[in-house]
Amino acid sequence: MQNSDLHSEKDLILRIGEGDIAAFDRLFMEMYPALCLLSNRIVSDEAAAKDIVSEVFLQLWKTRTFLNEVRSISAYLYVATRNRSLNHLKKQKLNEKKVQEAYEKQLEEKSYEDILQDVFNAEAVRILNEAILTLPPECTKVVQLNIEGLSTNEIAEKLGISPSAVSHQKARAIRLLREKIVPGMALISLFLAD
C-alpha cells in the first residue's frame, strides 16, 4: 500500500513537472481547503487566505520544473503557505506603520509551535475529509459527529435516529473504510517514516 502511494505522489510530481494541468488540478482540489485553513489561522482573514493559497499554487506552477527535487509535495505546500501567510502579516504591519510603534508590543504573534499545531490540525482535517468523503451520506454525518467527540446518544438525538442506528452506521463506516478506502487513497499516505 505504501509503495503504491509513494509511487502515486512521485507520479504526480513528475506529471506536474511536465506541465500536466490535470495533475495540477487534482493537487489543487486535494490540498486547497487544508492550505486555506492553515493560512486563515495565521492571517485571520478568509479572503486573504484564499489569495495567499492561490499565489502558492501559482508559484508551484511557475517553478514546476524544479519539482523533482521535492520529496513531499504536501509538506512543500504547507511550508510555502505558512511562509506566505507570515509575509502577508508582515506587509500588513508595515502598512500600519504609523500606529505600529504605539501598540506593536501588545500584538501577540503566533509562535512557531502554534503554527505547527495549525499545520497538524489542517492535515488532520484534510485526511478526515478525504476518508469520509467516500462513505455513504448517512454514515458520513455519524462519523463526523463521532469524531467531533459526541457520544452515541448525543448523535442519535442530534440526527433524530435511534442510538442503535447510530451504532450500526458507525460499524458500517469502519468496515467500509477498512475495505476500500485505506489501501487506495492517493495523497493520504504520502509519507513513509523513512
Added chain:
Amino acid sequence: MMNEENIPEDELSALLRAAKLTVYEKLDQLSDAERKELQDWLQQNTQHEEWRTRLSEGDGLAELNREYSTFQAAAAKELETFHQQHFQQPEIEAPTPRIPFLRRSWTRYAAAVLLLLAAAWFFLPGKKTAQVKQTAKETKQVMPGQDGAILTLADGSKILLDSAGNGIVAHQSGADLSVKNGQLEYKAAGKTSEEETFNTLATPKGRQFKIQLPDGTIAWLNAASSIRFPTQFTREARRVDISGEVYFEAAPMIKEGKVIPFIVNADNRFEVTVLGTRFNVNAYADEPTLNTTLLEGKVAVTMNRKNGRQRIILKPGEQASLTMQGDIAENMVVSAGDIGKVMAWKNGVFDFEDARIDEVMRQLKRWYDIDVKYESGVPDIEFVGKMTRDIPLNGLLIVLEKSNVHFRLEGRTLIVMP
C-alpha cells in the same frame, strides 16, 4: 528546496504522518504497526502529545471541520478562476491582481446564492407558495429593508437620509455633512468650536446605513441601531455611544505623538476600546448575549458589573459574549467567533448556519419590520444556509420552510406554525 529553513523537513514529515495516524486512530483504522508508530511519535516529545490533545479539545475539530468545508466549497470556483487567470492566455509572470480577484469572487458567490434562491422560487410555484398563506388577499409583499436613516443634529433638528439623495445635507459648527453613494460623510470645515456638539444617526427597523465619522472611521449600522458621536473629535479619546449592531473600521488617529483611542460605549452596558482595527458590536437589547467580534487589530472589552468592572483583551477572530441579567451585566466569556456569520449582515447576507429559529426570527423582525408570533411555542429547529437580504419576505420563507417549519403571514405579523 525553497523556504524550508525554519521547519526541519524530517520534523514536518513526522508531523504530517502523525496527523494522519491520529485521524486513522479515531476512525479505528490503525494496524498494529501503525499504532506502535503513533505511540513512539507521541513519546518522542511532550509537544507531540500536546498537539494530538489540542486537536480534540472542546469544539476544536468541529470548528476546524466547519472552516474546512467552507474552503472546500469554494475550491472548484477558485480553481476555475485560477485557470482563467493563468492557463487561458500564454503565461504572464505578472502578480495576481489582488483586489479585483477578491471582489469578483464575492460577487460571483452572491450571484450564485441569488440564483439558487431564484431557482427555488421558480421551481416550487403552486404548492410551496400556498404554504406561505396570506390571509388577506390584498396584503402587499413584505419588502426587504434598504438604506436609510434619521440624523439628529445638535440643535435637535432631524434629517431623513436615503441612498437616493447625494450632496451636502447640512452645515453646522465645525463640520460639513454630505451624502455620497449612500454614505454620510463628515468633513471638518471652518473654525473649530470650543464646545463639543453631538449628532445622532439612527436606523429604524428595515433600514441600514453607513457613515464616515469626522476622524475617518467608518461605521455600518444594521437595522434598529444608532450611533451618537461628536461632530469633531477634539479630546484625548474618541467616544461614541451605540445601540443595536454596528460594524466599525476604526481609523488610527495620532495627536502629538499619542495614539487617541476609539471607545465604543454600548448602552452603558459595556465598552470597547480600540487602537485602529475592524470589529463588530452586537448590542441588541433583545438578544440573549451581547457580542463583540474582532476581525483585525486589537480591542479591549470592558463591562460594567455590579461588583466592579471586568476587562478582556480580544485577539483577531475572537468574540466576547456578555450575558445580561436584566440591565446588569452578569458574565463575559471569550470564544472563537464565526466571522462569516457575524459579518453576514454587513455583506448583505443572512447566515442561518446552525441558527435556532428564535435567533432567525429576531433578525427577520428587525430587517422586514414585522412582528413574530409562535402559534404553539418556539419549535426546536436549526437552520442551514445563507441568503441575500435583498429579497421579499415571502421568497425567504419559502426557503426556510424546507426546514420543516411553516409560516402564515397576517399583515405584518408572521405566525410560526409547527
